[in-house]
Structures are given as C-alpha cells and as structure tokens.
Ligand SMILES: Nc1ncnc2c1ncn2[C@@H]1O[C@H](COP(=O)(O)OP(=O)(O)OP(=O)(O)O)[C@@H](O)[C@H]1O
C-alpha cells in the first residue's frame with residue numbers, strides 16, 4: 001500500500017459557491033478508486049484542481065513522482081516521504097510529474113490518424129523533458145513506445161485511420177492512449193463511458209481493467225454508470241456538494257442510506 005496522490009483540506013470557491021469543500025483524501029496505488037456523486041457534486045472541479053487547470057482557494061495537493069529533484073527542498077516539509085507538493089504547479093508540470101487525465105469532452109486532432117495523435121502527445125511530453133540522449137536513439141525508442149501504447153489500448157488495427165472517421169467509443173479509447181503517452185503514475189478518468197453504447201461500455205471497462213493490470217499507473221475514475229462503478233471499483237468515494245459523504249468498499253458505500261439520499265435528492269440517478 002502506497003499513497004500516490006493526496007489532498008489536504010482542498011477547497012475551491014466560485015464566488016459564494018463552494019464547489020470543492022475541504023476535501024482530504026489519500027489515493028492508494030493498489031486500488032482502482034471511483035469518485036462518484038450527483039451532477040454538480042464537484043467531481044470535475046476536483047480533477048481540475050488536481051491537474052492544475054484551476055488554482056485551489058485553499059489546501060494542498062501531493063503526488064508521488066518518479067522524478068528526482070526539480071522541487072528543491074519542498075518535500076522536506078511534506079506530510080510523507082516521496083510525495084511532491086504540486087499545489088501550485090501548472091498543468092504541463094503536473095503532467096510531467098506523472099498525473100495524467102482523460103477528459104469528459106473529446107480533445108483529439110480529428111484530421112490526424114490515431115498513431116499521429118499518439119505521436120503528437122508523446123513528442124510534446126518528450127520535449128518538456130531534460131533528456132540528452134541522441135536524437136536517433138530517441139526517435140527509435142519513441143516509435144517503439146508509440147507502438148506499445150497502441151498495442152496496450154487495442155488501437156493497432158486502426159492506427160492509420162483518420163480520427164474524424166472513428167466511432168465515439170474509438171475516440172474515447174484514443175483519448176486514453178493520449179493520456180498514457182505521458183507515462184502517468186496516476187491516471188484520472190472523467191466519465192470514461194459517457195455517451196457510449198452498451199458494447200462500447202463493456203469494451204472500455206475491460207480496457208481499464210487490463211491497463212490497471214499491465215501498467216504501474218493507479219486509476220481514479222469518475223462515473224455515473226453504477227454498473228461500471230460496481231464492476232471496476234475497489235474503493236468508492238462519494239462527493240456531495242463538494243464534500244466527501246462516504247468512502248469505502250463498493251458494498252458498504254452503495255448500501256449507505258446517505259448515498260442513496262444524495263442521489264435521490266438530485267436530478268441525476
Ligand atoms: N468555472 C466555474 N465557474 C463557476 N462555477 C463553476 C465552474 N465550474 C463548475 N462550477 C460549479 O461548481 C459545481 C461543481 O461542478 P462540477 O462540474 O465540478 O460537478 P461534477 O460533479 O463534475 O458534475 P457532473 O456529474 O455533472 O459532471 C457546480 O455547481 C458547477 O455549476
């Protein structure tokens with residue numbers, strides 16, 4: 001059991017509205033954690049804080065990172081060894097530190113092929129690295145890493161297909177491949193099954209399981225589809241009105257009366 005991501009009293013206010021209300025959480029590398037909650041509970045805002053897209057009003061964020069140095073002595077004051085304070089980091093620094101995300105809304109280059117999209121993501125990640133290997137070796141290594149990512153995500157067969165001709169489910173899988181291109185330690189997925197048909201849902205769930213087994217990355221998923229949540233989660237954290245309402249095993253959390261009430265009290269189910 002190792003903590004890979006941690007928040008302390010993390011808070012985000014939009015004017016009077018407290019979208020994320022003093023959330024303290026530790027994500028363990030041995031579990032797939034789902035973050036669920038009614039519409040407007042603060043899930044996407046929480047992800048935006050973690051990934052540096054939004055600046056928190058208060059609190060801190062810590063990430064286990066393979067990178068040594070770069071952070072000076074800040075870790076010395078940290079709550080636990082090996083965690084790096086990324087509270088003030090910019091999105092590209094967060095990605096560089098190993099926290100990756102696939103979005104709720106598609107953000108791929110439609111005119112490029114699947115492989116070209118993965119290559120772009122990989123190159124932009126490589127360019128931010130201070131790495132002095134020779135160009136030739138770098139390109140060769142990169143091409144083989146691109147093929148690995150295509151293989152892991154089951155996209156090899158459509159690697160040369162332009163993305164604008166792909167199905168919605170295929171595009172969501174490409175997004176996962178793009179997020180993998182930064183070699184994440186922690187992979188945040190925001191509603192990976194949104195807009196998918198039942199066949200695509202089954203495929204994406206089995207892909208997430210396979211990736212979790214094959215990679216060192218720790219998966220954190222927000223999801224409205226309760227069948228998916230039950231299926232993939234080792235742990236479920238319920239957010240309601242920005243606060244943690246429940247946190248535990250699927251059996252405990254999904255039978256918790258407060259959780260049922262939170263869902264019934266909102267427009268979503
Ligand atoms: N940029 C913003 N400015 C003002 N209010 C915002 C902003 N982003 C989100 N909110 C508000 O913060 C609250 C939390 O929204 P958020 O999108 O994080 O919820 P969510 O749990 O992801 O919901 P959903 O399940 O619908 O995706 C909502 O009341 C939303 O209207």
Ligand SMILES: [Mg+2]
Pocket residue numbers: 043044045104
């Ligand atoms: Mg959301």
